[in-house]
Amino acid sequence: METIKIGLLGCGTVGTGIIKLLTDNRHKHEHYVGRPLVVKKILVSTLDKQRDACIDPSLLTLNPSEIIQDPEIDIVVEVIGGISYAKEWVKLSLAQGKNVVTANKDLMATAGEELFLLAAEQDVDLLFEASVGGGIPIISPLKHALASNRIDKVMGIINGTTNFILTKMYQDGSDFSEVLELAKEKGYAESDPTADIEGFDAARKIAILASIAFNTRVTFDDVYVEGITSISARDIEYAKELNCTIKLVGLATEIDGHVEARVHPVLLSLSHPLAKVDDIYNAVYVEGDAVGDVMFQGLGAGAMPTASAVVSDVLQVAKNIVKGVTPRDNCSCYEKKKIVGIEDTYAQYFIRMTVADRPGVLAQIAGLLGNNAVSIDSVIQKKYCQGKADLVLITERVQDKNIKKSIEQIKHLEPVQALESLIRVEKDS
Amino acid sequence: METIKIGLLGCGTVGTGIIKLLTDNRHKHEHYVGRPLVVKKILVSTLDKQRDACIDPSLLTLNPSEIIQDPEIDIVVEVIGGISYAKEWVKLSLAQGKNVVTANKDLMATAGEELFLLAAEQDVDLLFEASVGGGIPIISPLKHALASNRIDKVMGIINGTTNFILTKMYQDGSDFSEVLELAKEKGYAESDPTADIEGFDAARKIAILASIAFNTRVTFDDVYVEGITSISARDIEYAKELNCTIKLVGLATEIDGHVEARVHPVLLSLSHPLAKVDDIYNAVYVEGDAVGDVMFQGLGAGAMPTASAVVSDVLQVAKNIVKGVTPRDNCSCYEKKKIVGIEDTYAQYFIRMTVADRPGVLAQIAGLLGNNAVSIDSVIQKKYCQGKADLVLITERVQDKNIKKSIEQIKHLEPVQALESLIRVEKDS
Numbered sequence: 001m002e003t004i005k006i007g008l009l010g011c012g013t014v015g016t017g018i019i020k021l022l023t024d025n026r027h028k029h030e031h032y033v034g035r036p037l038v039v040k041k042i043l044v045s046t047l048d049k050q051r052d053a054c055i056d057p058s059l060l061t062l063n064p065s066e067i068i069q070d071p072e073i074d075i076v077v078e079v080i081g082g083i084s085y086a087k088e089w090v091k092l093s094l095a096q097g098k099n100v101v102t103a104n105k106d107l108m109a110t111a112g113e114e115l116f117l118l119a120a121e122q123d124v125d126l127l128f129e130a131s132v133g134g135g136i137p138i139i140s141p142l143k144h145a146l147a148s149n150r151i152d153k154v155m156g157i158i159n160g161t162t163n164f165i166l167t168k169m170y171q172d173g174s175d176f177s178e179v180l181e182l183a184k185e186k187g188y189a190e191s192d193p194t195a196d197i198e199g200f201d202a203a204r205k206i207a208i209l210a211s212i213a214f215n216t217r218v219t220f221d222d223v224y225v226e227g228i229t230s231i232s233a234r235d236i237e238y239a240k241e242l243n244c245t246i247k248l249v250g251l252a253t254e255i256d257g258h259v260e261a262r263v264h265p266v267l268l269s270l271s272h273p274l275a276k277v278d279d280i281y282n283a284v285y286v287e288g289d290a291v292g293d294v295m296f297q298g299l300g301a302g303a304m305p306t307a308s309a310v311v312s313d314v315l316q317v318a319k320n321i322v323k324g325v326t327p328r329d330n331c332s333c334y335e336k337k338k339i340v341g342i343e344d345t346y347a348q349y350f351i352r353m354t355v356a357d358r359p360g361v362l363a364q365i366a367g368l369l370g371n372n373a374v375s376i377d378s379v380i381q382k383k384y385c386q387g388k389a390d391l392v393l394i395t396e397r398v399q400d401k402n403i404k405k406s407i408e409q410i411k412h413l414e415p416v417q418a419l420e421s422l423i424r425v426e427k428d429s
Numbered sequence: 430m431e432t433i434k435i436g437l438l439g440c441g442t443v444g445t446g447i448i449k450l451l452t453d454n455r456h457k458h459e460h461y462v463g464r465p466l467v468v469k470k471i472l473v474s475t476l477d478k479q480r481d482a483c484i485d486p487s488l489l490t491l492n493p494s495e496i497i498q499d500p501e502i503d504i505v506v507e508v509i510g511g512i513s514y515a516k517e518w519v520k521l522s523l524a525q526g527k528n529v530v531t532a533n534k535d536l537m538a539t540a541g542e543e544l545f546l547l548a549a550e551q552d553v554d555l556l557f558e559a560s561v562g563g564g565i566p567i568i569s570p571l572k573h574a575l576a577s578n579r580i581d582k583v584m585g586i587i588n589g590t591t592n593f594i595l596t597k598m599y600q601d602g603s604d605f606s607e608v609l610e611l612a613k614e615k616g617y618a619e620s621d622p623t624a625d626i627e628g629f630d631a632a633r634k635i636a637i638l639a640s641i642a643f644n645t646r647v648t649f650d651d652v653y654v655e656g657i658t659s660i661s662a663r664d665i666e667y668a669k670e671l672n673c674t675i676k677l678v679g680l681a682t683e684i685d686g687h688v689e690a691r692v693h694p695v696l697l698s699l700s701h702p703l704a705k706v707d708d709i710y711n712a713v714y715v716e717g718d719a720v721g722d723v724m725f726q727g728l729g730a731g732a733m734p735t736a737s738a739v740v741s742d743v744l745q746v747a748k749n750i751v752k753g754v755t756p757r758d759n760c761s762c763y764e765k766k767k768i769v770g771i772e773d774t775y776a777q778y779f780i781r782m783t784v785a786d787r788p789g790v791l792a793q794i795a796g797l798l799g800n801n802a803v804s805i806d807s808v809i810q811k812k813y814c815q816g817k818a819d820l821v822l823i824t825e826r827v828q829d830k831n832i833k834k835s836i837e838q839i840k841h842l843e844p845v846q847a848l849e850s851l852i853r854v855e856k857d858s
């Protein structure tokens with residue numbers, strides 16, 4: 001019987017997971033596709049490394065051309081990560097008429113358009129479910145099972161490292177730097193955690209989700225990003241008092257044909273479904289005009305969850321090959337919508353400051369906010385220590401540029417000793 | 430430009446929602462499919478009824494043959510519900526080489542095999558996403574986006590009526606009958622609520638999910654069913670004390686090639702993702718060997734959520750027609766696995782009884798359970814009123830036949846005044 005032949009670029013933990021899954025469930029996969037799947041070659045960076053028993057050493061190669069140029073290989077799976085080599089080899093593979101499955105969010109969030117053009121020229125599939133949310137099916141439901149809807153909003157907890165850190169801070173009242181060390185110990189944070197804690201990883205993922213949801217190209221550079229390094233235990237205390245938690249979210253909306261995409265911490269009402277997604281779990285919450293709100297939750301990282309998404313993509317491509325219909329999906333970005341700059345976005349804000357503890361301070365600050373068209377929704381004021389008070393304001397929904405202007409002015413008010421925090425708020429579910 | 434032509438069987442609230450959605454989002458749909466979709470005929474039971482403005486009266490017909498026999502119609506959408514006419518017309522449509530999209534859980538849970546055979550003979554698609562979980566994408570992710578996994582367990586809150594009732598009972602401490610009346614007032618329960626509160630609706634849905642998850646036919650008759658009518662406010666009080674809630678779940682597992690499918694209330698640990706799914710929301714929790722646990726959550730009923738799923742299915746079929754690949758999916762039940770009878774299943778149990786408040790009673794009951802191979806995990810005993818005590822036992826994981834035998838014997842013990850409740854427990858997430 002004819003087989004579908006796979007070439008694997010990269011054989012780290014995810015690559016090994018892919019081989020294991022293709023081996024363990026091969027009978028189910030063969031039934032699904034109608035033909036057996038066979039891994040023909042595996043590109044590695046060194047041959048003499050100890051590997052899992054499921055890896056056949058005779059398949060290893062140091063030469064990418066042995067995969068890319070092999071006319072027998074139907075599907076190239078890229079799990080190298082990063083951009084430089086991955087991009088070069090994915091482009092060469094597409095140019096050779098190979099179908100490609102990738103788990104690479106960096107690549108898709110920066111070079112998606114270029115790759116889709118190549119795939120369309122060659123009539124091949126380019127799938128990338130594993131690039132967002134690890135094993136959680138989110139890209140394919142958003143593209144297909146929700147295709148009937150106009151999507152209005154996508155909001156996701158799409159970075160496990162920061163969700164672990166914020167969950168621990170919420171549960172134990174501990175400080176950011178302390179929990180970051182714990183996350184490193186547990187292997188949930190890398191030794192250089194910048195991409196996670198500064199929100200860059202989440203920004204790549206929300207760029208991908210926004211592109212699919214709104215049928216317009218949104219790249220990493222279009223996404224406004226704030227990380228979680230300035231979130232303090234005290235912010236979380238106040239969040240609790242306001243029946244909220246603090247989460248790092250990727251958020252994308254379309255309003256009147258204008259698209260917003262941003263990553264930042266939010267005070268999230270405890271009644272919101274995402275508020276209950278803790279630890280290293282990821283979840284993506286979607287609002288559609290017909291479906292209402294739906295949420296997809298699961299493990300957003302790890303070798304086997306990622307392999308689950310990659311191999312499911314391989315099965316779709318393989319089925320398409322058998323049916324003779326690659327590419328089944330064209331690039332879904334057929335529109336060119338305006339991306340809204342952060343200064344023109346609207347949000348509710350949580351503002352926390354240390355002020356002199358004397359009469360008239362709140363009136364002075366409230367007056368200044370009013371002059372900048374910033375209305376106040378609620379206030380908490382508490383004595384902090386001798387002569388100092390904590391002042392916490394929640395604003396109504398206001399424009400970003402007005403809040404920024406207000407903050408600049410507030411900082412210079414005599415009674416304001418420190419502007420501690422400025423965090424957006426998502427109250428409605 | 431050539432169009433894809435749709436015939437709609439039924440035009441109630443869901444049918445109207447479908448027409449509205451096909452109208453509102455037609456540009457997006459045309460992009461997705463590559464051709465415009467057109468509703469050509471709508472079967473109704475009466476012509477002279479007030480209808481939504483989106484319904485073109487010239488499309489209405491009283492004669493199903495005008496749809497089924499029309500050679501121009503590519504896709505028949507069935508939203509009549511029930512079995513008799515729906516089954517007849519779906520079969521006739523398939524026999525005429527029409528692709529069929531249905532929202533009909535009764536039909537799929539009883540006649541799925543017969544319909545799939547017909548669809549395969551005719552090389553047409555038969556899709557039914559809306560039959561489980563309303564708008565939540567669950568059937569297509571389970572079939573495709575999780576296809577790489579061996580699925581071990583599916584557990585869902587798949588009936589909104591009972592979830593609303595149990596949520597209210599949990600939140601307000603109210604009794605079943607009281608909340609049922611409220612649910613009727615709010616339109617969440619029908620005037621005859623039997624199918625919902627006795628678990629039959631959920632049983633049809635778990636039969637469908639189990640068939641897909643385990644690649645073997647599971648019908649409504651294979652599902653063990655208990656409803657929620659005997660759940661009392663007192664059970665819920667104890668559930669709270671045990672850090673649990675009570676939910677009606679559909680549960681299907683495969684262990685060593687043997688499949689179990691059942692619907693019954695469970696005491697569910699508050700740490701389980703499903704425990705946080707409240708009100709009329711539905712959610713399906715899936716365990717796969719690679720993906721770990723994933724959960725899909727959203728509105729399980731309502732005209733527009735159901736229309737979302739139906740129209741998304743229509744878009745898949747339409748795309749398959751354009752690509753020339755119907756049927757893309759064959760019936761996934763290619764195995765014949767043994768269905769385990771309820772007496773051979775294992776579970777933890779919550780047993781609540783009223784006993785005489787005197788020494789030695791617990792010892793007597795514990796001894797009896799021990800003789801039937803039932804181990805006890807934990808005990809709560811409380812004075813109830815003069816001379817009476819509440820005795821609550823949580824067992825270890827034990828076989829159903831042993832618990833049933835124990836209960837029969839316990840009932841006849843002299844100090845046992847009433848066996849109040851026997852509810853299964855799901856503690857691990």
